[in-house]
Amino acid sequence: MEPLRSEEAAPSSAGLVSRSMRLPAAPQPKAALSAAEAPRTFWAAPDEATVVGSGTAATITADGPDRFRAVRESASELFAVGDVHAGALAARPRFFGGFAFHDEHGGDDPWAGYPGAEFVLPRVQLTYTDDGPWLTVNAVDAGPEAVEDRLETAADELTSLPTSDERTGPPGVRSRVRTTSMSEWRESVTAATDRIEAGELRKVVLAQALETTLERPLSLPDVVARLGETYPDCFRFLFEPADGGSGFFGATPEQLVGLRGRTVETGALAGTTGRGDTPEEDEWLAEELLADDKNVHEHELVADAIRDQLAPYASSIQAGQRRIRRLATVQHIETPITAELADDEHVLTLVEALHPTPAVGGLPPNEALRTIRDTEPFERGWYAAPVGWFDAAGYGSFSVAIRSAVARGDTATLFAGVGIVADSDPDREWDEVQLKYRPILDELE
Known part of the structure; x- marks a missing residue:
């Protein structure tokens, strides 16, 4: 056709x-x-x-x-x-x-x-x-x-297009290559916590990349459709470069900012645990997450920073009640945040003001970005960056491009990161990264 x-x-x-x-x-x-x-x-x-x-x-x-x-x-x-x-x-x-x-x-x-x-x-x-x-x-x-x-x-x-929704299954993964070894990861996390203890940083988000070779070329329409079935409440996206040939796609739970009129919607999403095998275990894990000092501290850093970043533009800011956001493979701490602008603004003005949030960058922002640049052995590209849309009125909707991958033919590179604070444990943070690969990896294997 x-x-x-x-x-x-x-x-x-x-x-x-x-x-x-x-x-x-x-x-x-x-x-x-x-x-x-x-x-x-x-x-x-x-x-x-x-x-x-x-x-x-x-x-x-x-x-x-x-x-x-x-x-x-x-x-x-x-x-x-x-x-x-x-x-x-x-x-x-x-x-x-x-x-x-x-x-x-x-x-x-x-x-x-x-x-x-x-x-x-x-x-x-x-x-x-x-x-x-x-x-x-x-x-x-x-x-x-x-x-x-x-x-x-x-x-x-x-x-003339077919009305049925037939699709192929996952292409299968032939091989995987990690850009960061376990020993390199431990060194990076330890170096970051040392800098936090020395007062140079408050938090930094370190990420990893996983390069996969697939059994057959990936169908981007199929993988986006499958992600919609598993993650219907997430922001799902596909963007191809002007010449085609590859695609950046994902299903992210994290909203950066939405703007209509003078009403702003955003929120803090930080702090992660897995899902339980039973409803009782699931609830226990959620309660443990909300009571965990490390995760709550990481979450509050993000929420406070978002409020500070919005303050120059807002006449009022309201934060909702802290709650659990459940996804297919993980649970997060989430705090919804809304604001009313003092004047008309373009959504891209707010995107620039909010990017990167401490959920994907760190604090202080400039020092965290330098640490990421010096530490990560790969190019983030559009990973963890703003993706979305805007119209002639300046209204729009942007998400943070986590739980994502960039694919070309029979290769796909996945990305995932975690927030490092003073009491972060390298091995636990490694396990959390592997958990965050699952939304995309499950659709490839």
Whole structure:
């Protein structure tokens, strides 16, 4: 079957034309994603519409410490000369993409094709809402009549796709290579706790990478669909570089920030334990986690830092009750946080202010980032960085890209990290990293 057609990215100086229509029915997201043309986009999140993007009408890239502002300004320039008829709020054109974790990002393997920031405005955007599916076609190289014709053509192509949701199983893992040995890990954690005891650090998040060779090439639409069955309450994403060829995907429980109007939603997610084999054991593990001084201390560092990072923009900040967030393989301590902004702000302004939270970086932030750079023997790339979407109003939704992997052909590199504080034990932290690989590894093996 031919993929949905896409146009080449056009210069941002051209005007945006966007048209949408309600569809009586639509193929399953997996089928739409399989038929989409690179770069493919997928986004699904709690209480949000699911979106499948095909191709690109416009692409914004940026690098360095100024990448957040550069993306925001380029998108605002494009949206400012737009001719948009969305039909529904959910069908409005949106940019999807993400940022590198570090300001200095080289794009070495496995991150070839992923710059310091890249956001795609899909040529074809299929949005699944509670009220039914919507189809949107965006262009910066055509007039309204041509875009309306493309909209009709895209709708016809979608109706020809299979309505069943057949998929292949996991590809199988042939081999694994750890970038960090057990002895190197112990040395790194001990060095970090020594620096914490000396007062140079309060917390640092150290990560590992697991390089896998698969029995057969990975189907990204299939793995995203399987993650949706196991982790329906997580933020699920797929982003491909502009030239396709690879994909960064995941199912993360951690929201960085959501903005609509002046209402901000975020939260602290830090402190981890496993799941029990019985409901009684599960509850016992949760109670033990909430009573554990090390995990509670780590969690409160994150919650306090998020409130401090939001304070310059907020007229009020409210923290909910600390609670347990249960996932298929782990349990976390979670504190929901909401805020009301004092003035209108773009979501990317808040993304820049919040990244990296101490849940993936550390405290003090600059010292923690230097420690990560000096310690980790691999490139984080987009791992643990902000990924999500924003629209012309500056509203948007971003998650923290943990529980993730970057895949190309029959290889996939997985990432996982843990927070190191004064009383961290290297062996226990090693075990926690292995636990955090499971969401992605289970879908590969």
